Amino acid sequence: MTARELLSALTRDRLGLVGLILFGIFALTAVFAPLIAPFDPMQMHFRPDGTLARLEPPSASHWLGTTRMGRDVFSQVVMGARPALLVGVLSAVCVVAVGTNVGIVAGYYGGWVDDLLMRLTDLAFGVPFLPFALILVALLGPGLRNMVIAIVLVMWRSSARVVRAQVLTLKRRAFVEAARIGGAGNLRILYRHLLPSVLPLALVYTALAMAWAIMAEANLSFLGYADPRMASWGKILYECYTSQAMFVAWWWMVPPGAAITLLVLSGFLVGRAYEEVANPRLRRR
Amino acid sequence: MRGFWRYLARRLAQAVVTLFLLASLIFLLFRLVPGDPVSMYVDVGMTQEARAMVLHQFGLDRPLGEQYLLYLSNLLRGNFGVSFQYGKPALQVVGERFWATVLLMAASLLIAFVLGVAGGAFLAWQRGTWLEALGTVVALVLRSAPVFWSGMILLSIFAFKLKWFPLGGIRATGLELHSQWEKFLSWDFLHHLFLPALTAGLYSLASPLLVMRTSMLDVIREDFIELARAKGLKEYQVVFRHAVRNSLLPVITVMAVMVGFAIGGVVLVETVFRWPGLGREIVMAVRARDYPVAQTCFILIGATVMLFNLLADLLYGYLDPRVVWD
Numbered sequence: 001m002t003a004r005e006l007l008s009a010l011t012r013d014r015l016g017l018v019g020l021i022l023f024g025i026f027a028l029t030a031v032f033a034p035l036i037a038p039f040d041p042m043q044m045h046f047r048p049d050g051t052l053a054r055l056e057p058p059s060a061s062h063w064l065g066t067t068r069m070g071r072d073v074f075s076q077v078v079m080g081a082r083p084a085l086l087v088g089v090l091s092a093v094c095v096v097a098v099g100t101n102v103g104i105v106a107g108y109y110g111g112w113v114d115d116l117l118m119r120l121t122d123l124a125f126g127v128p129f130l131p132f133a134l135i136l137v138a139l140l141g142p143g144l145r146n147m148v149i150a151i152v153l154v155m156w157r158s159s160a161r162v163v164r165a166q167v168l169t170l171k172r173r174a175f176v177e178a179a180r181i182g183g184a185g186n187l188r189i190l191y192r193h194l195l196p197s198v199l200p201l202a203l204v205y206t207a208l209a210m211a212w213a214i215m216a217e218a219n220l221s222f223l224g225y226a227d228p229r230m231a232s233w234g235k236i237l238y239e240c241y242t243s244q245a246m247f248v249a250w251w252w253m254v255p256p257g258a259a260i261t262l263l264v265l266s267g268f269l270v271g272r273a274y275e276e277v278a279n280p281r282l283r284r285r
Numbered sequence: 286m287r288g289f290w291r292y293l294a295r296r297l298a299q300a301v302v303t304l305f306l307l308a309s310l311i312f313l314l315f316r317l318v319p320g321d322p323v324s325m326y327v328d329v330g331m332t333q334e335a336r337a338m339v340l341h342q343f344g345l346d347r348p349l350g351e352q353y354l355l356y357l358s359n360l361l362r363g364n365f366g367v368s369f370q371y372g373k374p375a376l377q378v379v380g381e382r383f384w385a386t387v388l389l390m391a392a393s394l395l396i397a398f399v400l401g402v403a404g405g406a407f408l409a410w411q412r413g414t415w416l417e418a419l420g421t422v423v424a425l426v427l428r429s430a431p432v433f434w435s436g437m438i439l440l441s442i443f444a445f446k447l448k449w450f451p452l453g454g455i456r457a458t459g460l461e462l463h464s465q466w467e468k469f470l471s472w473d474f475l476h477h478l479f480l481p482a483l484t485a486g487l488y489s490l491a492s493p494l495l496v497m498r499t500s501m502l503d504v505i506r507e508d509f510i511e512l513a514r515a516k517g518l519k520e521y522q523v524v525f526r527h528a529v530r531n532s533l534l535p536v537i538t539v540m541a542v543m544v545g546f547a548i549g550g551v552v553l554v555e556t557v558f559r560w561p562g563l564g565r566e567i568v569m570a571v572r573a574r575d576y577p578v579a580q581t582c583f584i585l586i587g588a589t590v591m592l593f594n595l596l597a598d599l600l601y602g603y604l605d606p607r608v609v610w611d
Contacts, residue, residue, distance in 0.1 A: 015422070126303045127310065128586045130549035131567050135314060135579060138571045211429070218431045219553055223568055237434060241557070246437050247445040257434030265429035272425075 016273025022266035026259075030081040037075035038063075041231040044070040055249045065251035068243045073236070077255050080233040083226075084214050084263060087144055091151040091213035096206045099156035103163025104194050108171055108186070118164070124157035133220060142225040144217075151213050159205040163198050170197050204274040211267025218260045233260050288609065289602075296598070300591045305357075307587040311580050312356055316349065365584075366577030370570070375577040379566060383585050385455060386562035388469060389485065390551050390589060392478055394540065396486030397493055397547075402536060404490070405497025406529050412502065421495070428491035432550040436484040436557035443480060450480045453559035481558040488550040489543055496539045500532040507531075534605050541597035544590050552586075563589070 011017050029036060039045070045053040045066060056066040064073035106117035133150035140146040170176065171194070179193050220226070221234025222241070233256040240246050246253045337346070347355070359366070365375040408420040427435075444450045455477050504510065505528055513523045552564030559565065567582035569575075602608040 123303075123306050123310075125545070126307060126587065126590075128545065128548050128583070128590055130552050131564075131583050131586050132310075132314075134552075134568065134571055135311070135583065139314065215429075215431060219433070219549070222431070222433045222553065223556065224572065234431070237431075237437070241433075241437060247441050250441070253434075253437055253441070257431060257438070260434065261426060261430040264431075265425060268425050268429060 013273035015269050019266040019269025019273065022262055023270065026081050026085060026263050026266065029078060030085045033079050033082055037072075037078040039072040039075045041076040041079045042071060043075075045072065046070065055245055055252070057249075058251050064255050065249065067236075067239065067252055068245050068249075073252055073255060076231045076236050077233065077259055079231045080236060080256060080259065081263075083144055083221075083230045083232040084217060084260070087147055087151070087217040088210040088214040088263070088267070090144075091148045091155070091216075092206045092210035094148065094152045095155045095209040095213070096159050096202050098152060099159030099205065100163050100195070100198065100202045102156065102160040104167050104190055104198060106160070107164040107167025108190055108194060114164075117160070121157050121160050124154055127154050129154050129216070130219060133216060134223060134225070137220055137225045142227060144227045144230070147217055147220055147225075147227075148213075150220075151216050155209055155212060159202065159209070162201060162205065166198050166201055167194055170194055200274065204271050207267050207271035207274060211264045211271065214260065214264050214267065233257070293599075296595055300588075300595070303591060304584060304587060308357070308360055308580075308584050309353075311583050312353060315576055315580070316352070360584075365581040368570075368578045369575045370573050370578070371575075375581040378578055379563065379581045379585060382561055382563050382566045382582070383589070384469065385560060386551060386555070386564060386586075387589060387592070389478065389482060389555070389560060389562055390544075390547065390593060392482035393485035393489060393551065393554075394544070394547060394593065396482055397489040397543075398536070398540060400486065401490055401493025402497050402529070402533065405494045405536070406501055406524070406532070408494070408498040409501030409505065409532075410524070417498075421498075424491040424494045427487050430488075431553075432484060432488040433553040433557050435487065436481070436554055439480055439484055440557065451477055453477075453557075455561050477560075481554045481560050484558075485547065485550045485554045488554075489547045492539045492543050492546075493536045497532060497536050500535045501528060504528050504532045534601065537597055537601045537604065541594050541601070544593040544597065548586060548590050 011020070045056075045062070047053050052070040053062075053066050054068055054070055056062055056070075058065045062072050062074065064077065067073060067076070102117050102121070106114045132154060133147070136150040136153070137143075137146050140149070176189060176193060179189050184193070217232065218234035218237075221232045222238045224238055226232045226235035226238065236256040237253065240249070240252045240256075363376060365379075367373070368375045368378050371378050404420060404424075408417050411417045411420070440452065444452045456471075456473050509531075510523060510527055513527045518526075548564075551562070552567070554560065555562045555564035556568055563582045563586050567579055567586070570578035570582060
């Protein structure tokens with residue numbers, strides 16, 4: 001399947017198109033964040049009488065009001081697109097790279113290799129993700145890199161299992177046999193013949209993994225392990241919750257959560273549309 | 286029936302193996318990470334002798350392999366270490382938290398199941414209308430919304446503004462308890478349980494709802510539905526007696542898969558609602574660097590997931606007469 005076919009399949013599905021547009025908006029926001037944000041997200045603002053502009057409701061100068069420390073919520077939300085997308089895209093690529101490799105190797109070689117890799121996958125499925133990530137990030141120290149490590153260590157499991165199942169049916173097909181008779185080695189069959197066939201499936205899982213990774217970043221940040229150098233949506237909500245201002249300052253609580261929801265939703269929508277491409281049985285439902 | 290007991294025994298044996306692996310994983314995690322555990326759990330101002338004493342007390346001065354064996358044999362004897370914060374055995378600290386989490390989890394899964402089945406059946410019935418499209422989007426939005434955030438919003442509306450529910454916790458302060466049972470069997474408990482369970486339930490709603498919808502669409506096309514209609518049954522009898530009942534099985538399957546996902550939601554919900562369960566405890570223990578408690582919570586959270594997985598599988602076997610235990 002070519003890239004153009006994938007794109008056209010995606011734009012045919014209306015919800016998939018909505019997802020793609022949403023993702024595009026967030027991607028542009030992340031790239032141009034410093035140009036869009038009217039203020040430095042950490043800058044404290046003061047009222048004309050010199051007092052700190054605490055918990056100001058939305059106004060012309062602060063579109064989404066201010067936090068308890070007098071910081072501009074809109075600027076924080078705009079800048080928050082960066083860690084979310086960084087963790088989301090980076091983790092998704094690594095998760096699917098690991099999962100796809102485990103899946104095709106296990107499915108193709110079979111035997112003890114398969115047994116070993118699948119028991120490892122079962123173990124990964126037995127790990128409760130959030131508690132594991134929480135402990136790992138707390139031990140390694142907060143930060144985007146350690147979040148990505150925690151996410152990749154567990155999340156590869158679903159793509160590995162699905163890709164393996166796909167390879168098990170593919171490897172009996174004539175084209176694999178033909179390649180082998182043609183003198184292709186194992187590696188060549190794996191990466192030139194099998195990999196392209198499982199790629200559409202891997203793309204479904206990239207979109208879904210991105211959604212889960214962004215959610216994981218938000219969750220860990222909310223628990224207090226955000227990257228200290230960046231304004232992230234989960235961290236904004238952590239500060240809102242711990243300062244006990246959430247009951248009075250809806251403008252502080254609602255926007256970052258809505259941003260997380262829409263970005264995660266875009267991943268699910270794109271994944272769902274791809275899934276119909278990869279699995280035609282699902283179409284016309 | 287003999288097959289059933291054999292099946293149950295095999296599942297329990299698998300659970301024990303998985304718990305053993307989780308316990309080993311958490312052991313490795315705490316020790317292979319850069320810096321020795323003591324530097325994290327012990328005051329910086331401590332003298333060398335005091336430090337050595339603490340190391341010795343926790344057996345941390347021995348080789349890694351020996352530590353691991355000691356750790357496993359302690360776990361087998363139910364010794365999960367002593368909490369640094371509370372100075373009590375970790376298992377004692379965590380014991381009651383376990384039940385608080387199990388009950389919250391059970392309530393949230395029940396809400397997700399009931400709403401999912403009803404909503405999914407409704408969407409299948411509304412096939413092709415704008416209501417169906419709306420329902421699908423709402424389900425996906427509920428799964429995409431961070432659960433701690435929906436919890437904060439529900440708290441603001443229903444606890445702070447409307448004052449229908451308490452602001453958090455598991456029981457009213459100053460409540461007199463006449464027995465251990467009353468902790469979990471009282472109006473006060475249900476009153477505290479409702480909002481957190483609803484939050485976690487809505488978060489898990491999408492899978493049962495969407496699966497129920499697809500499953501209903503499949504079942505409606507089957508011959509026995511045609512037959513039921515031909516017998517002259519009323520439309521609601523066809524839907525409820527025949528279609529819904531036979532569509533339930535895939536929903537139960539997906540519930541088993543969902544449990545692992547739902548526990549993450551429960552950890553966050555407990556934190557937002559100050560629900561004294563395993564999730565809130567593990568967050569506090571990790572923050573306080575109380576690693577015996579964090580370790581115990583981690584293993585028990587794994588056990589909770591396995592418990593609910595097993596229950597879902599048993600329920601499936603009970604509902605589907607075609608299942609043969611082996």
